[in-house]
Amino acid sequence: MLRISRGQGRWRQVVWAGVAAALLAGGAGCKQKMSYQPRYDPLERSETFNDRSSARPLPAGTVARGFLRDDPEVFLGRKENGDYATEFPFPITEEVMRRGQERFTIYCTMCHGFSGYGNGMIVQRGFSPPPSFHAPETREKSVGYYFAVITNGYGAMPGHAHQIPVSDRWAIVAYVRALQLSQNASLDDVPAAHRSALDAPPPAPMNSRSADPHSANSHSGGAR
Amino acid sequence: MAQHFHRSMNTIAKVSIFGAVFIIGFSAWLLLEVNRSSNVTNVGIALPQPVQFSHQHHVAGLGIECRYCHTSVEHSAFANIPPISTCMNCHQQIWFGAPMLEPVRASWKSGQALEWNRVHNLGDYVYFNHGVHVQKGIGCVSCHGRVDQMQLIYKDQPHTMEWCLSCHRNPAQHIRPRDQVFNMTWKPEDIGETQAALGARLVKEYNIEPARKLTSCSTCHH
Numbered sequence: 001m002l003r004i005s006r007g008q009g010r011w012r013q014v015v016w017a018g019v020a021a022a023l024l025a026g027g028a029g030c031k032q033k034m035s036y037q038p039r040y041d042p043l044e045r046s047e048t049f050n051d052r053s054s055a056r057p058l059p060a061g062t063v064a065r066g067f068l069r070d071d072p073e074v075f076l077g078r079k080e081n082g083d084y085a086t087e088f089p090f091p092i093t094e095e096v097m098r099r100g101q102e103r104f105t106i107y108c109t110m111c112h113g114f115s116g117y118g119n120g121m122i123v124q125r126g127f128s129p130p131p132s133f134h135a136p137e138t139r140e141k142s143v144g145y146y147f148a149v150i151t152n153g154y155g156a157m158p159g160h161a162h163q164i165p166v167s168d169r170w171a172i173v174a175y176v177r178a179l180q181l182s183q184n185a186s187l188d189d190v191p192a193a194h195r196s197a198l199d200a201p202p203p204a205p206m207n208s209r210s211a212d213p214h215s216a217n218s219h220s221g222g223a224r
Numbered sequence: 225m226a227q228h229f230h231r232s233m234n235t236i237a238k239v240s241i242f243g244a245v246f247i248i249g250f251s252a253w254l255l256l257e258v259n260r261s262s263n264v265t266n267v268g269i270a271l272p273q274p275v276q277f278s279h280q281h282h283v284a285g286l287g288i289e290c291r292y293c294h295t296s297v298e299h300s301a302f303a304n305i306p307p308i309s310t311c312m313n314c315h316q317q318i319w320f321g322a323p324m325l326e327p328v329r330a331s332w333k334s335g336q337a338l339e340w341n342r343v344h345n346l347g348d349y350v351y352f353n354h355g356v357h358v359q360k361g362i363g364c365v366s367c368h369g370r371v372d373q374m375q376l377i378y379k380d381q382p383h384t385m386e387w388c389l390s391c392h393r394n395p396a397q398h399i400r401p402r403d404q405v406f407n408m409t410w411k412p413e414d415i416g417e418t419q420a421a422l423g424a425r426l427v428k429e430y431n432i433e434p435a436r437k438l439t440s441c442s443t444c445h446h
Contacts, residue, residue: 035347042302045339053337106289110314121286127317158313163295 075166077147085144090167092174100175103168107160116179128156133176134183146173265384270376271341274327283372283408290364290371290406296355303354305340308332343377344368350444360430361399362391365408372408392438396423399430 040046046054069075074089090096111120116133123129131138150169153159164172181189190198262268282288291297293306308331315325331338346352357367364371369380381387391398397419404410412419426432437443 032347034349037348039348041342041345041348043305043337051336052339055337106291110286110288110292122314122318125286125318127314156317158309158316160313162307163292163310 073144074170077144077151079144083144084142084148086142088143088170088174090170096171096174097178099168100171100173100178103164104172104175104179107164108172111157115183116176130155130157133180139180139184143170143173143177146176260382260384260386265379265382266343267379267382270378271343273340273376274338276324276376278375279371279377280373280375298358299355301351301353301355308338343379344383346383351446352444358405359402360395360432361402361405361426362395363398363400363405363407363410366391366398370408388444389439392443393435395432395435395438396420396427399423399426399432401426402430 040054042055044054045052048054049056063069071089072078072080073085077085079085105114109120110122111127111130112118112133113120113123118130118132133139147169149157150164150172151159151161160169187195187198258264283290293310294303295306296302296304308328311325311328312332315328319325320329327338330336367381367383371377371380399422400410400412401415401422412422415422432438
């Protein structure tokens with residue numbers, strides 16, 4: 001009797017050891033160590049640097065290969081003599097205009113409005129109103145001036161160079177020129193073949209954002 | 225000699241041999257369900273953040289486009305969160321004194337980055353490229369849900385491997401025209417098409433790889 005019960009105890013030990021091993025193996029698997037490899041994700045926190053950022057600022061004067069900005073007319077909107085450029089640095093095609101319309105819608109409409117009168121939503125919420133693109137003194141400015149303002153900012157407007165690449169800034173300037181033309185044109189300026197299009201309902205903006213009236217209405221009382 | 229086992233052990237032995245199948249099956253099912261639940265995937269859970277930023281207010285309320293802040297989503301492997309200077313474009317004037325924005329102003333003055341808690345975070349063994357998904361016509365809303373209705377950002381989809389594969393096996397069911405990627409409410413019916421027909425056409429037009437290649441291990445784990 002004693003001998004048999006001792007045998008039972010050993011059997012039980014084997015079973016429990018097996019269960020414990022399975023649990024340990026399972027628990028170790030749950031640590032997902034491969035998920036947190038010793039390398040940085042973009043913008044990940046770092047304990048190495050004083051500012052705790054793994055994204056390091058570029059040392060002054062660093063130029064990435066192929067990104068030397070040696071043409072002031074393209075990268076600053078200024079000619080060699082310092083005056084603002086009066087011509088676009090590349091040909092303006094329909095593709096450029098559509099790109100400009102899209103980028104203008106993304107980056108400019110909040111303040112300048114969809115038509116460029118300077119009455120965008122952020123201005124309606126209290127930001128300093130920008131001048132209208134259709135005022136005589138604004139229309140007179142050269143394309144290089146517009147490029148420089150997008151790049152460096154002007155007055156209350158901060159520079160948008162870190163948000164908008166150079167070619168897109170030029171495309172936006174081209175679209176601003178088109179807006180200015182559109183608000184100061186007569187029927188004679190429209191080619192006869194395209195006049196019927198003026199009676200058609202306006203097309204939806206290329207990247208119509210949330211057009212959900214429910215969500216827009218539900219928020220109307222919560223303007224902060 | 226006495227009986228070592230009580231008679232009831234006969235029944236218990238039979239039941240446990242029969243039941244073992246179900247117990248093992250139940251345990252496996254439980255494990256899979258736990259791994260798919262919000263406890264593991266964080267779906268629907270708003271993580272604590274240094275500032276209570278509302279996408280609903282900025283996107284639906286004000287009409288700011290996704291890319292105004294998330295500038296790199298179209299071309300970079302990493303979809304950026306904006307630098308503080310982007311916040312300050314407006315908040316240098318709008319709600320400049322609001323207590324809610326104190327961490328933003330502190331970061332602006334000190335140059336110390338604001339530390340957000342990452343909401344969408346894949347394992348380091350996944351080499352996810354955000355740009356290619358945008359370029360191939362996957363809408364924001366397909367993976368991120370109605371961000372324009374989220375007062376606090378949370379994960380809308382599980383972002384598990386099972387979930388990734390459900391699209392990589394048949395991308396046609398989610399592809400949309402490139403110019404509608406950022407539209408939160410777009411539907412194929414808007415342009416009088418069905419997703420099946422449109423998806424099949426766009427898969428060809430955008431040169432999307434066949435499922436055999438999209439589901440290969442090395443497509444995401446390389």
